[in-house]
Amino acid sequence: MRHFLHSLGPVFMILTHLGCGLLVFTGLGPAAALWALSLYLVRMLATTAIYHRLVTHGSYQAPRAVWWLGCLIATSSGQMGPSWWKAHHLQHHRHVDTDLDSHSPLAPRAGWQGAWHSQAGWLFSKEFHPRQLPADVEADPVLRLMDRLQVLPPLALAWLSWQLGGLEWLGAYCLSTTVLYHGVASVNSVAHLVGDQPFDTGDASRNNRWVALITLGEGWHNLHHAFQASVRQGLTVEDGKVRTLPDPTYRFIRLMEGLGWARDLRVPSDRAVLARARTTPRP
Ligand SMILES: [Zn+2]
Numbered sequence: 001m002r003h004f005l006h007s008l009g010p011v012f013m014i015l016t017h018l019g020c021g022l023l024v025f026t027g028l029g030p031a032a033a034l035w036a037l038s039l040y041l042v043r044m045l046a047t048t049a050i051y052h053r054l055v056t057h058g059s060y061q062a063p064r065a066v067w068w069l070g071c072l073i074a075t076s077s078g079q080m081g082p083s084w085w086k087a088h089h090l091q092h093h094r095h096v097d098t099d100l101d102s103h104s105p106l107a108p109r110a111g112w113q114g115a116w117h118s119q120a121g122w123l124f125s126k127e128f129h130p131r132q133l134p135a136d137v138e139a140d141p142v143l144r145l146m147d148r149l150q151v152l153p154p155l156a157l158a159w160l161s162w163q164l165g166g167l168e169w170l171g172a173y174c175l176s177t178t179v180l181y182h183g184v185a186s187v188n189s190v191a192h193l194v195g196d197q198p199f200d201t202g203d204a205s206r207n208n209r210w211v212a213l214i215t216l217g218e219g220w221h222n223l224h225h226a227f228q229a230s231v232r233q234g235l236t237v238e239d240g241k242v243r244t245l246p247d248p249t250y251r252f253i254r255l256m257e258g259l260g261w262a263r264d265l266r267v268p269s270d271r272a273v274l275a276r277a278r279t280t281p282r283p
């Protein structure tokens with residue numbers, strides 16, 4: 001049953017891609033464009049700040065209500081539920097850029113085939129179903145239910161868009177959700193192919209400013225592989241000094257901290273960051 005429910009996710013995402021075609025007939029006015037942009041930003045933040053930095057890496061602590069609300073919004077992205085997401089992301093970190101990595105652009109195949117596999121193809125491969133689901137997420141009945149019924153929140157948001165502005169707003173929702181999917185997926189693909197590597201991580205992870213821009217800070221992926229539990233990913237080393245980089249997700253989490261919704265933020269010391277920096281330029 002779990003496999004069947006999870007399998008609905010990629011079907012929904014294909015329909016969402018096709019739904020962008022509605023805009024050919026309706027056009028995209030300013031109000032619908034603003035709706036699409038707002039949905040993109042809110043759901044990207046939920047994916048980066050909640051799914052990735054909180055649920056998967058525990059880079060800060062948060063009340064249960066933040067977990068539930070954040071995961072509900074992240075689930076409405078149509079990018080699967082919290083158990084599935086965390087399982088694959090941990091698999092990625094554990095076996096990065098090897099055959100056991102769920103979505104490496106370099107293994108088992110490289111080149112264009114690898115790029116396609118990491119961007120979307122792996123959702124239609126035997127890698128799709130996680131080998132093991134994370135015990136902590138599974139132990140929470142609310143998150144577990146959300147994980148299994150993950151197709152309902154994005155459907156509800158599609159319905160709401162339609163109710164608010166007809167087919168044009170439904171098309172705007174589809175566009176927002178499609179671009180959001182490819183934005184998040186670019187961390188798996190582009191940020192393991194193109195960019196610089198200021199840290200010695202022994203894998204292909206890279207810092208890519210364009211990926212960081214569209215993912216609100218997740219493109220500083222080489223730092224993330226060096227310090228997975230760091231709530232701040234916008235850190236690098238230049239001329240022997242630690243420098244900060246734009247990281248809107250970190251700023252958002254700091255805002256949550258100010259509101260009492262986040263605490264115990266984990267950031268590596270400058271000394272630790274400098275110790276992981278490459279001492280010789282990459283050949
Ligand atoms: Zn990675």
Ligand SMILES: [Zn+2]
Nearest residue numbers: 057089224228
């Ligand atoms: Zn990660």
